[in-house]
Amino acid sequence: MSGRALLRNRVVCGALGVATLLLLAEAAGRAGLFGQDTLPLTSTIVARTVELAGDEEFLTDVAATMTAWSLGLLLTVAVTVPLGLLLGSLPKVEATVRPLIEFLRPIPSVALIPLAILLFPDRLDLKIAVIFYASCWPILINTMYGLRDVDPVAKETLRSFGFGPLAVLWRVSLPSTAPFIATGVRLAGGIALILAVSAELLAGGSDGIGAYVIEASSSPDGLEFIIAATVWAGILGVVTNSLFIGAERRLFRWHTARAGVAA
């Protein structure tokens, strides 16, 4: 492969980026830049991270977290996208419920977890509930903002052919907003992962990466394991994100083609 071809390969480039960061962190660690040698060396963490990949107990935990993640995100998308479309296309309704939305949005889901436990004794339900609560906002907001961006001429075209508001919504507003909704879903995906782990961590008594961290925190040398588990949370984030990106690229070719992507 020539240098140019290498530059065009996202995987190679991404790996190079990660490797650079790791090397820098290792060097900084060895040089003692991270204060009183309190932080495990990058190489130690990498070793732990690799070790975890073969740890059956941990893999079960990952599976538990990802189950909650996918169910939670699915529910969020299924409920929020239609809701966002509704609110975005009915300004009066939106104005009515906006105070409520704006009031609920900043209430930290982390603080709600102890209360949510009382309502959702089952851990999976609990995780799905807090995921929903936290990750519906990016989808909702992006859907509503995206709807405002729809070309009015496109909407008028369909209206003039006698299509009703619903058809316009379905055939023009939704497809033309879709790329932006997808960004919202991608954001929500990250948040959902965070909430799944946080719920496991704070509510305890569960399976998942968060539960693994609780166990690791029982030991003075648990820190390495905690960081390694955190790294895995990040890796899962990268993997899920690239799945989303792949899907978006396939679905929204028209979007890329019409835009002047990078000068």
Add this chain to the structure above:
Amino acid sequence: MKSPAHAAPRSTPSSPGFLTRLWPILLVLVLWEVVTRVAANGFFPPPSTIVVRMREMWLTGPAAHLWLSDAALDNFPPSLARLFTGWILAGIVGVVFGLLLGRSVVLARFVDPLVHFGRAIPPPMLLPLLIPLMSIGTPMQLTTIVFGVVWPVLLNTVEGARYVDRQHVETARVFGFTRGQRLWRVILPSATPKIFAGLRLSLSLALILMVVSELVGSTNGIGFQLRESERAFDPPGLWGSLVVLGLLGYVLNLAFFTVERRVLSWHRAAKQTT
């Protein structure tokens, strides 16, 4: 960016329509009161109890302090300072890097995995990394906030900067706009609607992260108080903090909304169908 003077907002927060729009909140309050009274669960106190507790906690001070109690004066200002500093920092970082990544495909290829890696790390789990790197207190809290809220701005800015109408980009190139002009005059304005969506999301997130950052290793703040109420098994106090967060979020969003309407008035008018 200039905003057209004649495209004034249709209804400002002070217009009478604003008050009438608050009825859903009243409705919810009444429902809440009824349901909690019927359920009679100590963890879910009725709003009336919460209000009394809130008064007791925060509004028992002297008139000279606007009746704010010491607890309020000790906890609210530092929280707000953290919130705004964190949000503004995150906004700047998000927009700057978003524009960079949005316009440079090669750079984006290198950094993408790192960005999404960072995005997936739960901010509470950052702690073990942050404690040795910086001192507990404001620097760590700011880092937590910035780290937690930068992503919506970053991702939306990338999106907005990457997908600028081809015709606009080509026009700018043909007329020999300098890099700076292209960025400042074309890409940024055309991305603003999306950037604003990101900023709006991150404003509420900043409030949340402010709380998260105050849960551990802090000595004051709304999150600190929330944690204290939680530890002391004081549900009305806990709910009081939640209500304050909600109110704060509501007010902040209102202010943000007003600014946004001004900045984006071109957008609204240009995309209006009659």
Add this chain to the structure above:
Amino acid sequence: SEKTTSNSANGLEKTDITIGMLPLPEVAPVQIAISRGFFKAEGLNVNYKLIEGGAAALPTLLSGGFDVLHSNYVSAFTAASQNLADLKVIAEATVATPGSFVLLTAPNSHVTKVEDLKGKKIGVNTKKNVATLSTSVTLKVHGLDVTRDKIDFIEVPFPNMWQALKSGQVDAAFLPEPFVSAAAADGGVKLADTMAGPTDSFPIAGYFVTSEFASKSPKTLAAFQRALLKAQTIAANDRKAVAEAIPQYTKINAQTAQIMQLPGFPITTNAVRLQRVSDLMLEYGYLTKPFDVNSLLLGGQK
């Protein structure tokens, strides 16, 4: 834990029991009882779930997610005294032994005696629990008062505490075993044993159920208590058994488990001892009115 077989062999109301517990050495008897089949022998199928803190896990007990909860007394008494939770203590988990909960400083700290802590920051894992209470007591013994002398408690998770100490972000830290041994091995300096004087042999944590559970499933409860007591007795007398059990439910390695200072495993539930906790809580403002621990005891007044 949903499955209830009311007509099983021993007439147990419920055979599947879930216990929520912290991954601490003091719950080793639960692991012992499971490994050695004590619960099985009583017809019980016991599962444990690890929790992060007693306060945060209490709602799960109340909502039925757990049948039994391992919690520190300070948190449980606070909740019970406010009528937020109707609880019963079914067994004591641990009482403090000398050296198991220690105030620690970094190697070259300016703080060399407790008196130096005036205006300083002390790291604890959770506020308003046994850590802050016993530290306050210790401070008072040395003539300091938390409020008057502007001493701040700061929440830092145990695994991060040593980092926080070394980087000077807290001036002293409240640490339990095995964190004390690990820190000491790395040069940590013991400032004071928090479990001395007024807090000598201080009860730390117990096993709780809801009153509702206690009244509905008395036989199950009795069976559980019998099995646990058996394990508790072994733990109290056989250090090796405990050291073997610990690595099975924590990330503490076998080596550490063998050398660490073990907590005390009481085999009776002592109301007088528990009332001491309640009284100290009142004295230090954790409770607003006196709280009688008898209401928490099985068969005690409600």
Add this chain to the structure above:
Amino acid sequence: MLEISNLTHTYGSGPSAHTALGGIDLRVAEGELVCIVGPSGSGKSTLLRSIAGLLRPTGGRITLDGTPVAQIPDDLAVVFQDYSRSLFPWMSVADNVSLPLRRKGQSRKQRTRSAAEALEQVGLASAGSKYPWELSGGMQQRVSIARALAYRPSLLLMDEPFGSVDAQTREDLEDLTLLVRGLHNMTILLITHDIDESVYVGDRVVVLSKAPARVVGDLRVDLPGPRDQINTREHSDFVRLRGEVGRLVRGVRPSQPSAL
């Protein structure tokens, strides 16, 4: 029958207000093809959008077959001046054309056939599977014409529909419009800047003044027989009418008595 009386429209309010329509009166009989010409920025598109119900005019009345136009009239098609933005980039060209036919209750097969036919008529037989952004400007314009014609509306509004195609194609499209109109008895309003075209295609030519627009001329085009690009354009009446329209547009003869 389309009746417009004293239609006025003002954009905005206050000092920046702009009156686009200054009182338009117009009657269009069923099956008639009326061409509208007038200076750029006079208010032609505004008029069209009012008739289409896309814009609520600030004054006056529009009735269609006796009922006032408040909503978008049924069985209407519009070719927008901004054709490129009126095509949906996420659909193929064929889908763009066949989408409105769903409203006509046509089966999928019928729709595909109608779309293919219409695309062929505008000379885009092979472009059906492409996306709008893969087409040239003129091709996009033709797609939007094909979409409107395939729909066979009873009222067709066209805003400079042939502005981006070459002379030859333009003539073909003019003839196509006449043909389809004849077959399906549509009422057509066509805005154009080409005076020859307005006379060639129209049954009537309506000339609007500068903003605020008023009708300054309304000429009946009485050309014989089926129109034909070569013979009609050489007809003496054609030459006369075209001169007349030209003079009206140029404002050589300002507001005529026929205006009101």
Add this chain to the structure above:
Amino acid sequence: MLEISNLTHTYGSGPSAHTALGGIDLRVAEGELVCIVGPSGSGKSTLLRSIAGLLRPTGGRITLDGTPVAQIPDDLAVVFQDYSRSLFPWMSVADNVSLPLRRKGQSRKQRTRSAAEALEQVGLASAGSKYPWELSGGMQQRVSIARALAYRPSLLLMDEPFGSVDAQTREDLEDLTLLVRGLHNMTILLITHDIDESVYVGDRVVVLSKAPARVVGDLRVDLPGPRDQINTREHSDFVRLRGEVGRLVRGVRPSQPSAL
């Protein structure tokens, strides 16, 4: 001096590939105004975009004053066919026109004046403070012409620049283009569908074939003196040339020897 030799361009690849340019050869001298006519979808805009450096053609060479065009040439202005999307909706019309002038190192005052002057020249003196979306189609098109003319580029590319304005305005804009060209010695390539216009405005008319586009005609327009809408158009040479271009476009006389 602009030289294009054997320029080819194919969109896409594989079975759906489409060859738009099939080997174009063209030379344009400095200060010349060349009109390009050709059927819709032939590849005119593709050619223009290649010259502007916005598109990397798949084959052939374009040189400007001897140096190959790889980047966007300096001192270039383009009037895009899709004018409405080439104006920035977040800026007032005056700002849209004056923004490119920053590059010319003009002071703010100068820029404001140049923009106002150019807007006046295209008949939009009073529209400066409006936003593009408040203008009619023809007005938007004129804004984009004003922007290009105010810029005074040495190379000006115009893609159907007068397609959306009325006959009168169109003539005015044609004359304006000729005037500005004369004053500032620009080289202009102008794509048009109006054959009369191509002959009236151009020093040369280049006719392209259907896709894949080739040059099928290249006529020098030798009309006397300063051109004038009435006299020039009545000149016998004008009538002859216009007929000739017309025949070429209609393909009556297929590929001429002059083609290569």
